[in-house]
Amino acid sequence: xxxxxxxxxxxxxxxxxxxxxxxxxxxxxxxxxxxxxxxxxxxxxxxxxxxxxxxxxxxxxxxxxxxxxxxxxxxxxxxxxxxxxxxxxxxxxxxxxxxxxxxxxxxxxxx
Amino acid sequence: xxxxxxxxxxxxxxxxxxxxxxxxxxxxxxxxxxxxxxxxxxxxxxxxxxxxxxxxxxxxxxxxxxxxxxxxxxxxxxxxxxxxxxxxxxxxxxxxxxxxxxxxxxxxxxxxxxxxxxxxxxxxxxxxxxxxxxxxxxxxxxxxxxxxxxxxxxxxxxxxxxxxxxxxxxxxxxxxxxxxxxxxxxxxxxxxxxxxxxxxxxxxxxxxxxxxxxxxxxxxxxxxxxxxxxxxxxxxxxxxxxxxxxxxxxxxxxxxxxxxxxxxxxxxxxxxxxx
Numbered sequence: 084x085x086x087x088x089x090x091x092x093x094x095x096x097x098x099x100x101x102x103x104x105x106x107x108x109x110x111x112x113x114x115x116x117x118x119x120x121x122x123x124x125x126x127x128x129x130x131x132x133x134x135x136x137x138x139x140x141x142x143x144x145x146x147x148x149x150x151x152x153x154x155x156x157x158x159x160x161x162x163x164x165x166x167x168x169x170x171x172x173x174x175x176x177x178x179x180x181x182x183x184x185x186x187x188x189x190x191x192x193x194x
Numbered sequence: 195x196x197x198x199x200x201x202x203x204x205x206x207x208x209x210x211x212x213x214x215x216x217x218x219x220x221x222x223x224x225x226x227x228x229x230x231x232x233x234x235x236x237x238x239x240x241x242x243x244x245x246x247x248x249x250x251x252x253x254x255x256x257x258x259x260x261x262x263x264x265x266x267x268x269x270x271x272x273x274x275x276x277x278x279x280x281x282x283x284x285x286x287x288x289x290x291x292x293x294x295x296x297x298x299x300x301x302x303x304x305x306x307x308x309x310x311x312x313x314x315x316x317x318x319x320x321x322x323x324x325x326x327x328x329x330x331x332x333x334x335x336x337x338x339x340x341x342x343x344x345x346x347x348x349x350x351x352x353x354x355x356x357x358x359x360x361x362x363x364x365x366x367x368x369x370x371x372x373x374x375x376x377x378x379x380x381x382x383x384x385x386x387x388x389x390x391x392x393x394x395x396x397x398x399x400x401x402x403x404x405x406x407x408x409x410x411x412x413x414x415x416x417x418x419x420x421x422x423x424x425x426x427x428x429x430x431x432x433x434x435x436x437x438x439x440x441x442x443x444x445x446x447x448x449x450x451x452x453x454x455x456x457x458x459x460x461x462x463x464x465x466x467x468x469x
Contacts, residue, residue, distance in 0.1 A: 123396060124395050124396050125395065133396050133397045134394075134396070135393065135394045135395045135396050136393055136394045137390045137393035137394065137395065162380070169381075169385055169389065169390060171378070171379040171380045171381070172380055176378045176379070176380060177378065178378050178379070178435075
């Protein structure tokens with residue numbers, strides 16, 4: 084019985100972090116994928132190759148976007164805060180789903 | 195007196211509308227002068243190579259053995275090949291169609307529409323009992339256009355916008371399309387080619403807005419064939435995930451009218467070569 088409890092406890096404790104790690108890996112591939120985020124087109128990111136430079140480098144994201152909702156909104160529809168924004172409204176125009184944006188953010192917050 | 199003042203006040207906005215293409219042109223040129231102080235105006239005919247020195251070197255090396263040479267020869271053959279009725283393309287154009295690329299596009303006040311070179315070639319075919327040709331896939335239309343551009347190299351674009359409602363509307367329509375955000379990615383032509391020109395999108399530098407039409411059709415090495423200006427417009431729209439317009443449509447004709455007006459004073463240097 085004791086072992087079973089310990090086993091369950093380990094699963095409960097480890098699983099979320101495992102799935103979080105999965106989200107980060109998946110988020111990174113969504114971020115780099117040319118048919119998805121294609122964020123490298125404009126932003127320098129991590130070890131991404133051939134990065135563009137007309138958007139700011141994606142660094143220190145926790146410090147720059149302490150409020151997760153603000154970052155979400157920026158990816159969902161940047162024209163909300165600046166109608167002339169060069170950045171596509173990924174969520175509003177259906178280029179990325181809410182879940183995909185959240186995975187991308189999980190990755191961005193590791194930078 | 196009051197009447198006179200009223201007339202002036204009422205006329206002013208109308209006058210400023212009429213004067214706007216020239217004003218737009220001056221604004222455009224001065225914007226690019228500030229943005230790229232080292233690029234002489236005449237050099238914008240070279241597109242992105244006018245602002246990217248390292249890519250220019252490779253391009254100039256490529257131009258030593260122009261990849262479009264065979265296409266120009268083929269274009270000349272097609273240009274001189276008689277239609278079923280015995281006429282040739284040359285019969286429809288001033289000076290037999292030689293050295294006239296710079297006169298297109300123009301606004302035809304009788305037909306109340308913009309006429310591009312490719313459009314005039316298709317009109318010529320229809321007039322002579324032939325079917326109009328596609329603007330896509332680098333076939334006959336692109337070849338004949340490339341040959342006609344080649345015979346016009348060095349001639350200077352001087353697109354006129356007649357002072358008529360139709361012509362100004364066509365210009366405004368082209369300008370609106372140029373500056374309107376479109377497609378799933380929400381880009382306007384101006385987003386990349388005015389505001390972000392000179393920056394990097396992945397490894398590519400978006401070319402400056404001035405000088406785009408001077409070197410069309412272009413031979414694209416990546417595709418291994420000629421591409422007309424309208425196919426290039428459609429390709430851009432496709433890349434921003436927008437619904438495109440047909441080759442020779444009023445939308446693309448008017449867009450060509452606007453962008454060529456913004457390239458007035460530059461030399462014809464088509465066909466160009468691009469990666």
